[in-house]
Amino acid sequence: MTRSTAQAPDSTLPARILSRAVLPAVVLLLLAVLSGCAPGGAAQDTGAGADSGAAGSGAKPGGTITIFAAASLKATFTQLARAFEAENPGTTVTLSFAGSSDLASQISQGAPADVFAAADTDTMQKLQDDGLTDGTPRNFATNTLAIAVPPGNPAGITALKDLARPGVKLVTCARQVPCGAATAKAAEAAEVALRPVSEENAVTDVLGKVTSGEADAGLVYGTDIKAAGSKVAGIQFPESASGVNTYPITGVAGSRNKATAGAFLDLVTGPEGQEVLAAAGFGPPGAGQGSGT
Numbered sequence: 001m002t003r004s005t006a007q008a009p010d011s012t013l014p015a016r017i018l019s020r021a022v023l024p025a026v027v028l029l030l031l032a033v034l035s036g037c038a039p040g041g042a043a044q045d046t047g048a049g050a051d052s053g054a055a056g057s058g059a060k061p062g063g064t065i066t067i068f069a070a071a072s073l074k075a076t077f078t079q080l081a082r083a084f085e086a087e088n089p090g091t092t093v094t095l096s097f098a099g100s101s102d103l104a105s106q107i108s109q110g111a112p113a114d115v116f117a118a119a120d121t122d123t124m125q126k127l128q129d130d131g132l133t134d135g136t137p138r139n140f141a142t143n144t145l146a147i148a149v150p151p152g153n154p155a156g157i158t159a160l161k162d163l164a165r166p167g168v169k170l171v172t173c174a175r176q177v178p179c180g181a182a183t184a185k186a187a188e189a190a191e192v193a194l195r196p197v198s199e200e201n202a203v204t205d206v207l208g209k210v211t212s213g214e215a216d217a218g219l220v221y222g223t224d225i226k227a228a229g230s231k232v233a234g235i236q237f238p239e240s241a242s243g244v245n246t247y248p249i250t251g252v253a254g255s256r257n258k259a260t261a262g263a264f265l266d267l268v269t270g271p272e273g274q275e276v277l278a279a280a281g282f283g284p285p286g287a288g289q290g291s292g293t
Helices: 013-057 071-087 100-108 121-129 160-164 178-190 203-211 222-231 238-243 258-269 271-279
Strands: 063-070 091-098 115-117 133-143 145-149 170-173 198-200 217-221 233-235 245-252
Touching (some): 063 071, 071 203, 071 222, 100 121, 121 245, 133 271, 145 222, 160 217, 203 217, 203 222, 217 222
Antiparallel strands (some): 145 217
């Protein structure tokens, strides 16, 4: 019997041919996908970084800020501080009120503050010159002097010149204090020589002398008389126009909470802050120029 030398057909041949044909294509496809992923991944990383940067620059208000503000701003800034805290949960506003020059001296000596609101542009300019302000200060209000007298006006004061009468116990701000500088301008305009029995470092102290009966009259701001209500009576005088006080506000250089400080500045200079200030008797920021406590 003759044996056949022919081999049986190889059943794996089609599979081998298919593998040899497909494998290069698969490899090429994988290489293309992998080379395409690298740039895509890098773009995503860059995008995330950009988003993080944007979020950091637009940080929401939070934490604590310390506000140094002129004594004449006590009522309005206390109201605005409470409103700010309510509108920005997680924030705390600490307030410190005194004469503008005293507060500026404290900042110059390193006292921690995030915002400074002065009652005159001269005091603010000194801080600017010393590099202690963060950015350009914004003018946000004006104020005008008036004569405060006890109820019933026992001394019979009707004009600025009456304050120079013998026997009248007059109290004013000290010359270095903004309201004192404004008093000097008004007296010069009226050509009156004032001789106060006491000179105070804050306008609130002047008002206190009048309400306590220690003085027959005091030169304060119209806003202080309005806030005092029935405790004093107010007398307007034309010479006050020569010393209208302009109030600037700024962030303080070195603040550790600039985002929240900036948000408070926006509140004061914005519609809500301006409404509160106007209700207290302050004028708009462009109403006058001069020194202001």
